[in-house]
Amino acid sequence: MTICKALTIAGSDSGGGAGIQADLKTFQELDVFGMSAVTAVTAQNTLGVHGVYPLGAVALIAQLDAVGTDLQPDALKTGMLFDQSCIKAAADRIRHYRWRNVTADPVMMAKNGQPLLQPDAVRTMIELLFPLCTLITPNLPEAAALTGMKDICGMDRKREAARRLHAMGPTYVLLKGGHDESDPSVTDLLYDGEAFIEFSGTRISTRHTHGTGCTLSAAITAELAKGATVPAAVATGKAFVQAAIEDALHIGAGQGPTHHGAFRRRLQEGIVEQGVESIC
């Protein structure tokens, strides 16, 4: 049996809904072999982030070299990178191993506002990581921090933000719409420097959206690993996260995780369509 392989470079979420745990569950659900390089361990649950324990660049490089010298990923994503040294290490190893199909989810804070990236690392991410990326997937607060735009509301401002983000070097920008409560169709906007494509769903009224961004970017990464185009990968990713939110598990006392097994169940029931046939 051959299988496509995907790598996540991200933080660990002990609560299991976001970070490395969400990414590996998503890779597995989409029939891709998942690998990980951990940047930091967080003590986290549905009530919030209770501690952040960075592993440091030396430990990150060791993990990336272990993967790079033996198991080449067909696609990779970055999530919580924590600080400048981790961003530099990740960018350096991505270049060294000539890894392609790179998606950066520019994680800056958890849904309840706790910081997951040091403020002085934002510029490093733009300068060193974005030019290596096939896709970046900022949410609206991240897009504001990256572009310096104060309020990004309405489609015109979203398009302007996407243009500015695209000028930072990635091939595609996906501006996520989860934080725009005024949009009932929760639209994510994809831009390749020429055309805009809107991916809409149905906004679910729920507090259980912990890790939606991680899950979306992991699903896109899995599809890219299997050989999908970026628009096709985003379409599958959006369907995956929509199903995961709709079938939420209602566990924990706070902002709960999504259900990573929901998309597979819908596939089996014929409710959603399979992504690409794997090329591996």
Ligand SMILES: Nc1ncnc2c1ncn2[C@@H]1O[C@H](COP(=O)(O)OP(=O)(O)OP(=O)(O)O)[C@@H](O)[C@H]1O
């Ligand atoms: N309430 C909702 N109903 C349906 N889809 C949603 C909802 N909230 C978010 N989404 C979708 O989930 C995905 C992630 O979007 P969001 O903007 O929430 O990311 P995020 O803030 O980076 O997530 P997180 O930080 O929790 O990982 C997007 O595809 C978005 O459209």
Ligand SMILES: Cc1ncc(CO)c(N)n1
């Ligand atoms: C480890 C980690 N990565 C990303 C997020 C964003 O959802 C989170 N809450 N925790």
